[in-house]
Amino acid sequence: MPRSAHIVSDVMTHTVVAVGREAPFKEIVRTLEQWRVSALPVLEGEGRVIGVVSEADLLPKEEFRDSDPARVAEPRDLPGVAKAGAVTADELMTSPAITVPAAATLAEAARIMTHKRVKRLPVVDEEGRLEGIVSRADLLKVFLRPDEDIEDEVRREVVTHLFPAQGETVRVSVNEGVVTLTGRVKEAVLIPAAARLIRAIEGVVDFDNQLTAAPHTVQRG
Numbered sequence: 001m002p003r004s005a006h007i008v009s010d011v012m013t014h015t016v017v018a019v020g021r022e023a024p025f026k027e028i029v030r031t032l033e034q035w036r037v038s039a040l041p042v043l044e045g046e047g048r049v050i051g052v053v054s055e056a057d058l059l060p061k062e063e064f065r066d067s068d069p070a071r072v073a074e075p076r077d078l079p080g081v082a083k084a085g086a087v088t089a090d091e092l093m094t095s096p097a098i099t100v101p102a103a104a105t106l107a108e109a110a111r112i113m114t115h116k117r118v119k120r121l122p123v124v125d126e127e128g129r130l131e132g133i134v135s136r137a138d139l140l141k142v143f144l145r146p147d148e149d150i151e152d153e154v155r156r157e158v159v160t161h162l163f164p165a166q167g168e169t170v171r172v173s174v175n176e177g178v179v180t181l182t183g184r185v186k187e188a189v190l191i192p193a194a195a196r197l198i199r200a201i202e203g204v205v206d207f208d209n210q211l212t213a214a215p216h217t218v219q220r221g
Contacts, residue, residue, distance in 0.1 A: 009102040012132035021090035051093030145203030147174040177205030188213030
């Protein structure tokens, strides 16, 4: 059955800029600007990720510039006021960091980003050490996969297994990531299985089922 090889380490950015927990506020701002990123992993020891500092963590410094901390009326503002007084990555960062293993599937990474509402994830090894970073744009790279490659995988891994050469004629075509199967098959029950497996192949945008089931013939003795 389909075994797409893409995992996070296949698409992540290996060169990652990070800061230590003692990095001062202005150094963080300069680093974000220089590298044109919106967040930085915070590291300690031998590259272990302990948090992430983002533009959102820095903005309270400006947001509450004219505020008197003693007169903050809304409880929801208290975290922002605390961040406004922070001067190092250790005080600013969001911790623990939301990370993803290098061996995670792209679907797993996408679910984490969606559920945690983040745009990128530090990629870590088994010891929590930084290996790279993966963004939403990185996860979308699979949709740049050529139609020819997708067609070959569908034919090799789905059609060959579910509809072997026993008289069925199944044709595969792919256009802009949309897979179409046409022809007649002996077992109609296998069509939903084919749809599920095809949609699981990376780079597939949709599946257009044009398969029909051949009528059963009754053998008479």
